[in-house]
Amino acid sequence: MNYRLLILVLGTFIIGTDDFVIAGLLPNIASDMNVTIAVAGQLVTAFAIAYAIGAPVLGTLTFNMPVKTLLVLSMFVFTSANGLSAIVTSFELLFVTRVIAALAAAVFTPLAMAASTSLVPDTMRGKALSFVIAGITVGLILGAPIGTWIGNAMTWRYSFVFVAVVSFVTVIGILIFLPKIEREASVSIKERLKSFNKMIVLTLSVSVIGTTGGFMTYTYIAPIITEITNIENISIFLLLLGIGALFGNLVGGYLTDRIGAPTTLKLSLFGFAILLAALSLLPVLNPSTLAIVLVGLISLLWGIPGFGMNPALNAFLISLNPTQASMILSFSASALYMGIGLGAIVGGGVIRFSSVNYVGLGSSILVIVALMIFIFVNRAVNKKATTANPTV
Known part of the structure; x- marks a missing residue:
């Protein structure tokens, strides 16, 4: 693998870290900022x-x-925004620096993915792309x-x-x-919308x-786990979740190839809903070794369906319009981050x-709603395919 990809991976790694560490x-x-947990959670929404x-x-x-210039500029702005986040004296200013960091990350990440494919032979583009994307997951696991x-x-x-240092x-x-990296063909927003x-x-x-x-639960995972276990430093639980997320990505891709994207997505959503609901049941236990073990187990398992559904969802989206795959996936990324932001808002409302x-219970209900919508979509797609090809 081209060693120059490592610098792009470092960039996506630290962006993933910045996103998930909050x-x-x-x-x-x-x-420190004299606000409630629910208000602080809106930093995730802002990003x-x-x-x-x-x-x-x-x-x-x-x-x-130029690609290289934009990569440097966006990462420099990202660096500056995080440096400012470390010294701001008010929550409002911290909110602004988080927005600036997010906008810089929004420029860097897709550009890094595209740049990675130009650094390797055509036969290795898929691996290069997955390598750079994996940086975000490693940010969750380690960062x-x-x-x-x-x-x-x-x-x-x-x-x-x-x-900021990284x-x-x-x-x-x-x-x-x-x-120097050459640009691909220009695509306007109007052309992007044609893929819908x-x-x-x-x-x-569904996404x-x-x-x-x-992310209703992930955003507020610190107070949730502390409430159940009386442990304030939850870094070990985040590590377990990250390990499960990495495994979930691999399992999700494997199952998508073996049993199909629809079945994989349905299984993932169902399993995810159960694990999220379990976090609302654990507070009935007093903080104890058993409670800690169960939270650790849920943290590890949670990442498997939670991140395993992403390969299946994207594969299903591509199957709906293969000729516009890159456009569809760009909006899939936007849908993902929109869900992250809404999770902080809705979760904050539940807490308030x-x-x-x-x-956890509220999270589970929403995931079940997503499952019901996907079941409807999948049936409609299958019905349309059967109508179009009655002999199949």
């Missing part, structure tokens, strides 16, 4: 929605800029627990310092190691609703009007 720092940020909107819009607006540990060992501000190393690496149809929109809604359910003990 969940482990929420109690500390809320306390996710800014990314969801920024990816297609900024990708089009910056299309005429988020490391950042959470730093934040708990010192203060949450040093977690952002950690992100981001700056990425900037230097791009400047030194990456060659009713079934694709409904399938994207939004299912992700909203999952009830307690953290009901977040």
